[in-house]
Amino acid sequence: MRAIDSEVKPAAAGTRFSDTVSYRMEHGVLVVTIDNPPVNAASATMRAGLNCAIVHAGITEEVRAVVIIGSGRSFVGGADIREFGQPMAEPTLPQVVELIEASDKPVVAALNGVALGGGCEIALACHYRIASRAARIGLPEVKLGIIPGAGGTQRLPRLTGTLAAAEMIATGRIIDAEEAQSLGIVDKVTDGDLARQAIAAARRLVVTPPRRTGELAVAVGKGADVDALADKVLAKARGQIAPAEAIRLVRLAAEASLADGLAEERATFLMLRDSEQSKALRHVFFAERAAAKVPGIEHVEPRPVATIGVIGAGLMGSGIAVSALNAGYRVICIEQTAERATAGEKRISALLDRAVASGRLDADGRADRLSRLEVTANMNEVATADLVIEAVFDDLTVKTDLFRELGRLVRPDAILATNTSYLDPDAIAEAVPHPERVLGLHFFSPANIMRLVEVVRCDKTTLEVLATGLAVAKKLGKLPVVSGVCEGFIGNRIFSAYRREAEFLVEDGALPQEIDKAMEDFGMAMGPFAVFDLAGLEIAWARRKRQAATRDPAERYVEIADRLCEAGRFGQKSGKGWYVYPDGKRTVDPEVTSLIEGSRAAKGIQPRGIDAGEIVSRLLAAMAAEGDALLAEGIAQRASDIDLVMINGYGFPAHKGGPMFAAGRS
Ligand code: 3H9
Numbered sequence: 255m256r257a258i259d260s261e262v263k264p265a266a267a268g269t270r271f272s273d274t275v276s277y278r279m280e281h282g283v284l285v286v287t288i289d290n291p292p293v294n295a296a297s298a299t300m301r302a303g304l305n306c307a308i309v310h311a312g313i314t315e316e317v318r319a320v321v322i323i324g325s326g327r328s329f330v331g332g333a334d335i336r337e338f339g340q341p342m343a344e345p346t347l348p349q350v351v352e353l354i355e356a357s358d359k360p361v362v363a364a365l366n367g368v369a370l371g372g373g374c375e376i377a378l379a380c381h382y383r384i385a386s387r388a389a390r391i392g393l394p395e396v397k398l399g400i401i402p403g404a405g406g407t408q409r410l411p412r413l414t415g416t417l418a419a420a421e422m423i424a425t426g427r428i429i430d431a432e433e434a435q436s437l438g439i440v441d442k443v444t445d446g447d448l449a450r451q452a453i454a455a456a457r458r459l460v461v462t463p464p465r466r467t468g469e470l471a472v473a474v475g476k477g478a479d480v481d482a483l484a485d486k487v488l489a490k491a492r493g494q495i496a497p498a499e500a501i502r503l504v505r506l507a508a509e510a511s512l513a514d515g516l517a518e519e520r521a522t523f524l525m526l527r528d529s530e531q532s533k534a535l536r537h538v539f540f541a542e543r544a545a546a547k548v549p550g551i552e553h554v555e556p557r558p559v560a561t562i563g564v565i566g567a568g569l570m571g572s573g574i575a576v577s578a579l580n581a582g583y584r585v586i587c588i589e590q591t592a593e594r595a596t597a598g599e600k601r602i603s604a605l606l607d608r609a610v611a612s613g614r615l616d617a618d619g620r621a622d623r624l625s626r627l628e629v630t631a632n633m634n635e636v637a638t639a640d641l642v643i644e645a646v647f648d649d650l651t652v653k654t655d656l657f658r659e660l661g662r663l664v665r666p667d668a669i670l671a672t673n674t675s676y677l678d679p680d681a682i683a684e685a686v687p688h689p690e691r692v693l694g695l696h697f698f699s700p701a702n703i704m705r706l707v708e709v710v711r712c713d714k715t716t717l718e719v720l721a722t723g724l725a726v727a728k729k730l731g732k733l734p735v736v737s738g739v740c741e742g743f744i745g746n747r748i749f750s751a752y753r754r755e756a757e758f759l760v761e762d763g764a765l766p767q768e769i770d771k772a773m774e775d776f777g778m779a780m781g782p783f784a785v786f787d788l789a790g791l792e793i794a795w796a797r798r799k800r801q802a803a804t805r806d807p808a809e810r811y812v813e814i815a816d817r818l819c820e821a822g823r824f825g826q827k828s829g830k831g832w833y834v835y836p837d838g839k840r841t842v843d844p845e846v847t848s849l850i851e852g853s854r855a856a857k858g859i860q861p862r863g864i865d866a867g868e869i870v871s872r873l874l875a876a877m878a879a880e881g882d883a884l885l886a887e888g889i890a891q892r893a894s895d896i897d898l899v900m901i902n903g904y905g906f907p908a909h910k911g912g913p914m915f916a917a918g919r920s
Contacts, residue, residue, distance in 0.1 A: 271310070275303025282318040283456045284311050285449065293331030294324045296350075296372040298343040300334075304376070305345045308353045308361070319456035320357070322380065323364040323449055329389065330373025335398065335536060338527055347372045347404040348520060355379040355466050360459035364452035365389040365440065370428065375404040378413070381464040382455055383440040385431040386448045391439060392428030396496040398539060399532030399909055403523030407503035408515040409467045413438045416504050417475030417483065423500040424487045472508040480505065493777045494909045496526055534911030537920065538901065541894035541912070545735050546724050548891070554717045556725035557669065560584060563639030565656060567598020567629055570673060571645035573701030576605045577730045579623040580702070586636055587629040599629040605702055637663050641726060643695055645673045653677060654685040661686035669719055671695040672710075675746060676797070680713045680739055690714040693723045696743055697732075698903045706902035707732040708743045735898050738889040745899045747889070748880045748913065753794070755876035756782040757812035760850055763861030764869055766832045767842050772866035773873065777907030782873070784840060785905070786815075787831035795819040814853050818846070878917035893920030 270276045274290035274297065286307040288294045296304075304322070311317040324330060333347055345353075354361050354376065363369070363377035365385035370392050377383050377391070385391070393406045401407060402423060411419035414437045421427070434440045444451050480501070487497045499522050507515050526532055561584040564575045571587065578585045579602075587602070589595040606623055609615035615623075628635065636642055642664060644656055653672060660670055670692045672682050683692035694710025707727045711720055720736070727734035737743040742750060759769055770781020780788065795816060805811065818831060823846075825831035826838075834843040854861055877900065884890040897912020897920055906912055914920040 270303070271306040272299045272303030274300045275307060277307060277310075279316070280453050281457060282316060282460075283453045284314075284317045284320045285453065286320060286322045287325050288322070288330060289325040291326060292328075293368070294326065294328040294373070295331050295334040295336075296347050296376070297334040297337060300330075301343075301345050301347060301350050305350050305353060308350075308357055311359050311361075312357060317359065318460050319360040319362065321362045321364055321449070321452045321456050322354075322376065323452065324366050324373075327367040328373070329363070329365045329367050329369040330376055331368055332371025332373050332394075333403070335539065338532075338536060347375065348516070351375055351379040351404045355381075355468055357381075357464065360456055360464050362452050362456040362459070364448050365391065365431070366448055368428075371395055371402065371406075372404050375402055375406045375409070378409040378439075378467050379405060381466065382459055384442045384444060384448065384452050384455055385434060385440045387431050387443055387445050389431040389434070389440075389443075390428050391431070391434045392426065393423045394426035394428060396424060396426045396494075396500055397535065399494070399496050399529060399535040400526040401496055401500045401503060401519065401523055403520060403527070405468070405516055405519070407500060407519050408507045408512055410439070411472045411504050411507040412467050412470040415473035415475050416508055417479050419507075420475070420480055420483055420501045420504040423504060424483070424497040468512045474508045492779070492907055492909075493775075494907075495529065495531060499526065531909040534909050534915055537894065537911045537915050538897065538908050541898050541920070542733060544892065545733065545895055545898055546728065548717070548720065548724075548736055551717050551721050551724075554721045556722040557640065557667070557718060559640040559669075559722060559726055561586065561639045561641075562726075563588065563636040563642035563664075565636070565642060565644040565660075566646040567595065567601060568645065569601075570697060570699055570701055572598060572601040572605060573699065573703070574643055574645055574673070574697055575602050575627065576623075576702040577697075577732070579606075579626055581730045582626075584626045585628070586639055587627065588633055588636055589629065589631055592631045595629045595631045599627075602627065602629065633659065634663060636660065637665070639664060639668055641669045641671065641722070643671045643673060645697075648674055648677060650677050650681060653682050657682050657685040657692075667691065669693070669722055671723065673697055676742055678739065678741075679710055683712050683714060690716045691719050693719055694737075694739075694743070695723060695727065696737075696745075698745075704903065705731070705733045706745070706899060707734050708737045708745060708899065708903075709734045710737050710739060710743055712739055733898060733902055735895045736891055737895075737899075738887070740884075740887065740889045744884055744890050744896055745903045747884060748877050748896065748900060749904055751876045751880035752782060752873055753786070754812075755873050757814065758810065759864060759869060759872060760814060761812050761854055761857070761859055762864060763854075764864040765842075765847065765850070768864070768866075769869050769873075772869040775866065776870050777910055779905030779907075783832040787825035787833055787835075787840075790825045790827055791815060791819050791831055792824045812853075814850055817849055817853065821849075874913055874916055877913035878919060881914050881917075881919065896920075 277286050290300045311320045361380045363380035363383045368390045369377045393402045395402050418437050431443045435443050484501045491497045503519050562578045564571050564587045567587045567589050575585050575587050589598045606620045672679050672694050679694045683689035693715045696708035698704035698706050709723045724734045766783035770783050773781040823830045833840045881896045890896050893914035896914050900906040901908045910916050
């Protein structure tokens with residue numbers, strides 16, 4: 255392996271190899287510490303420092319072995335994503351990784367925290383891996399639209415076999431230290447002093463030739479198992495390229511030499527790194543980190559929350575309760591009657607049972623959650639809650655009456671959140687003393703699964719209350735996105751514009767099934783008409799009837815959905831809507847086609863053929879235009895927040911970056 259000579263010199267000068275890599279000598283072991291906050295990413299200076307360390311170890315007689323460890327909570331969080339898109343400075347990560355593996359002196363990775371992506375690849379190239387129990391290991395590159403580019407696809411299968419490696423790399427799943435040990439990725443897991451044990455291991459290894467991962471044979475998984483995994487991954491990928499490439503490269507590890515496998519991996523990595531999909535997914539990565547940032551909130555301490563009250567144990571309330579139980583909160587769930595409380599408790603238990611059945615939860619975890627749950631019809635019990643989330647019927651009188659009662663029952667500093675989708679939370683807040691402690695927490699159904707929560711900042715919400723809402727949502731494992739107050743907040747506002755344009759397209763000549771197909775081929779989880787049927791058509795119908803009196807008669811209005819509702823076609827739950835559902839299967843209904851044709855004819859519209867390209871571009875443009883309006887009105891803080899809402903709440907493909915990114919707005 256070529257040494258990067260120019261990087262060797264600083265070693266002699268002091269205790270640093272570069273700005274971000276320092277060293278000390280302990281009992282003949284060079285202990286190399288990576289200190290590159292916030293996550294010890296493998297940036298140019300980090301790579302240079304590590305390169306320098308290995309070269310230094312090779313040429314310095316007193317150094318008998320090397321330990322690489324991270325400072326803080328990370329070992330190495332991966333390549334520095336911010337450097338993608340710029341020319342890559344030498345030494346590159348593959349060069350550093352190869353240098354480590356080729357070292358004649360043993361190199362030990364001491365995994366003190368996350369070892370992800372390039373960080374995992376550095377560890378795989380070391381000759382021994384010891385991990386603290388808190389370490390997390392993975393190759394999550396597919397989530398950024400790429401595959402591991404520093405040997406991960408070729409070295410991981412040499413430790414775990416092809417099946418486990420293909421699963422980890424194609425899904426980007428991150429595993430804990432124990433699982434890593436059981437898969438053969440780490441040699442030892444410790445609760446003790448990691449650095450000390452790593453040094454001891456390095457000293458022991460001096461007497462044996464280094465065990466180079468790249469020289470190990472690959473244990474080939476059963477072809478049928480890898481095929482089944484590939485089918486599953488592809489079905490979920492919705493057009494994303496990287497997962498299939500990951501599986502191809504892992505398979506290649508068993509067939510090609512290490513050098514050929516690495517060359518193919520490198521070429522694939524570079525191709526994907528420059529792809530539109532990777533740009534979009536990197537945008538999403540940084541968008542997620544930006545979303546929680548609100549001007550002025552940086553130094554605001556969230557209030558402590560230990561007990562969460564949930565009003566209503568229906569579909570939404572029970573999902574919220576399960577989320578809160580999973581996150582370790584005590585939960586008091588209130589229903590109107592004892593019978594409904596019993597039914598609510600059953601619903602919550604059933605959700606936990608499902609988690610046990612799927613292996614996501616064990617029996618002890620279930621028991622622990624149930625021990626923190628109380629479901630009751632006695633409203634007074636909510637008095638001890640630090641935060642109350644209401645999930646009752648979406649009606650302004652129902653909600654304001656409830657808030658008035660809550661205002662009497664809870665502590666004056668308890669935070670009150672409404673889960674309304676469409677109502678005005680400012681009007682709800684006015685019902686309680688101290689309206690500044692009210693905010694919206696708009697969960698998406700099923701609330702225990704869906705990641706998105708719109709955190710609605712009301713007119714009077716204080717920064718401390720907002721910060722608490724964001725902190726709780728984060729603790730629930732959700733992705734909180736701040737929205738101002740408007741009808742439908744960010745998501746339903748955009749979705750209404752999308753619905754409107756989809757209906758215009760139908761009137762202009764496209765059929766629902768053509769529109770759905772175009773959007774599903776684009777990557778949406780479901781086409782718009784399939785979604786309307788799934789959600790039910792009656793709520794939007796009721797809203798349209800409410801708005802009828804104030805609607806501008808000059809505004810274009812499509813009546814087809816009204817006709818469907820008048821015919822009792824409310825979507826999947828009534829067995830028919832835009833489609834029919836014999837045996838639950840979405841099927842085109844000629845009755846709907848003739849209803850559409852009749853409606854066009856009544857308006858004198860001559861239908862024309864509309865191709866998939868026009869369908870997609872009109873629907874994307876409608877979403878982006880509504881996004882522009884939300885930004886102009888100050889409802890959304892940034893275009894990337896809108897992208898996150900549509901990706902995480904409405905099935906927009908992450909690898910297309912969201913409607914604002916796709917339109918070049920973010
Ligand atoms: C890769 O490795 C490719 C290689 O195979 C091949 C190379 C040739 N780079 O998430 P947080 C920033 S691809 C740059 O809030 P946490 C982040 O933007 C990489 N910056 O913290 C944020 O900045 P800010 C494979 C990064 O404690 C700050 O750090 N690796 C990177 O909740 C804190 O982040 C991955 O995909 C990075 N790699 O979680 C891992 N990572 O404060 C990606 C983070 O300005 N990272 N930042 O907003 C993560 O999953 C999480 O950040 C991590 C920490 C679990 C590490």
